[in-house]
Amino acid sequence: METTLAMAKAGRPRAAGWQRLTGSAQVRFGIVLLVAMTLLIVVGPYLAPHDPAAPVGKPYAPPSAIAWLGTDNLGRDVLSRLLAGGIYLAWMAPVAAVASVTIGATIALFATYYGGWVDLALMRVTDVLLAFPGLLLTLLCVSVFGPELYLLVILVVLTLAPGVARVIRGAAVPLLRQEYVLWARAVGTPGPVIILRELLPNVSSPLLVELGLRLSWAVGILSSMSFIGYGIQPPAADWGLMVSENGNGLGTQPFAVLAPIVMIVLYTIGGSMIAEGSARVIARTEGEA
The missing domain is CATH 1.10.3720.10 (MetI-like)
Known part of the structure; x- marks a missing residue:
C-alpha cells in the first residue's frame, strides 16, 4: 500500500509555488506597491497636517503653504483628506x-x-x-x-x-x-x-x-x-467620495479630484499586477510541464 501511495502522490501536478510567483518582477512590483499603499493608508491619518473635516481656507483655493494640494468644495485641506481617505478601503x-x-x-x-x-x-x-x-x-x-x-x-x-x-x-x-x-x-x-x-x-x-x-x-x-x-x-474622508464632491470644481481646483483618483488607481494596479503576473507564471509553468 505504501508503494501505491507513493506512486499516486508522484502523479500530482506541481503547482507554481511562492518561489516561482515571487520570482516574477511583475508580481514583486505589485506586492511592493500594494504594501506601500496599505502602509500609507494606515499611517496617513496620523500624517495629515489638518483636521480632514475642518475648513482651512476658501472653497477650491489653489495650492498654498497652508494647503499643499489646495482646498475642496468646503474649504477643507485636500492633502489631509487624501491621507485619511483610504482607511475604509484598507x-x-x-x-x-x-x-x-x-x-x-x-x-x-x-x-x-x-x-x-x-x-x-x-x-x-x-x-x-x-x-x-x-x-x-x-x-x-x-x-x-x-x-x-x-x-x-x-x-x-x-x-x-x-x-x-x-x-x-x-x-x-x-x-x-x-x-x-x-x-x-x-x-x-x-x-x-x-x-x-x-x-x-x-x-x-x-x-x-x-x-x-x-x-x-x-x-x-x-x-x-x-x-x-x-x-x-x-x-x-473617502477617495471615491472626494471625487464625487469635487467634480464641479475640476476646472478650478483639479487636485481635489485628480489626487484621489491617482490613489485609487495605484491601489488597484497593485492587485492587478499580482493577478496578471501570477497568471503568466502559471501559464509558463503549465507550458513547461
Missing part, C-alpha cells in the same frame, strides 16, 4: 476579496467533488447571482437598509464570489481524474479531507490570481458606490 476591500475567494472556492470544490445534485444546486445559485446585476443588487439593498459598512462588504462578496466559483470549478474538474484523487477515493478517504488535502493545494495558483483580481474589483466597486452616494457618507 480593510473593506481586502476583507471582501478574501471572503469572496474563500466562499467561491468552497462552493466550487464541493460542487466539483460531490457532483450530481450538489453540483447542480450550488452552480445554479451562482448562475442566478451572476445573471443579476451586482450594482443593481447593491443599490437595492443600500436603499432599503442604508449604507452600513458591513452591508457594503457583504454585497461586494455576493457580487464577486460567483465568478470565483466558476473559475475554480473549471480548474478543479480535471483533478478528479488524477491518480491521487482516485486512490484517495478508493481507500475510503472522507470527501472533505480529499477536498482539503488533494484538490485545494492544486488550485492554489488560480486562487492567488483570483485574489489579486477580486481585490482590484472590490476597490473599484466600493469607490464607485461612494462616488454615486451609496457608499461612505459625508463628512467622512
